[in-house]
Amino acid sequence: GVTQATPGGTATGAAPGTYEPGIEDYKVLKNTCPPTGTIAGTSYAKCGSNWWSYDTPATITSKMAWAKQQSLGGAFFWDFTGDTANGELVTAINSGLG
Structure with missing residues (x-):
């Protein structure tokens, strides 16, 4: 409903999701609705x-760079199920903190 x-726009409700x-x-989402912009990381x-x-x-890589710059101890995520079969997101976390 956007x-x-x-x-910054309005919506009539949440987008339909799998869960x-x-x-x-x-x-x-990476295949059905690829990103068209980035805001606030x-x-x-x-x-x-x-x-x-x-x-x-790409956004995870920038967030991991920020975490390292702040001398934070690491990063976390809720689960692996939303990532791709080859682990694009967890790889970005690992590479970004490495």
């Missing part, structure tokens, strides 16, 4: 009347 492609409204895996895209924001390997 009409604006850039962040529940507003929740979708990176492995799905997170990718976003408008596809049809749906708007998504999500991390990509």
Whole structure:
């Protein structure tokens, strides 16, 4: 329910997701709704009347660089199921912190 492609618009509700409204895996979004921009370190895209924001390997790499610059001890994520079969996101975490 969005009409604006850039962040800051309004919506009539959450986009339909695999698990529940507003929740979708990176492995799905990267192909069905590839990012068209980045704001505040997170990718976003408008596809049809749906708007998504999500991390990509590039945004994760920049976040890991920031974590290292701040001398933080590491990073975490909830689970592997939303990543691609070859682990694009977890690889970006590992490479970025390495």
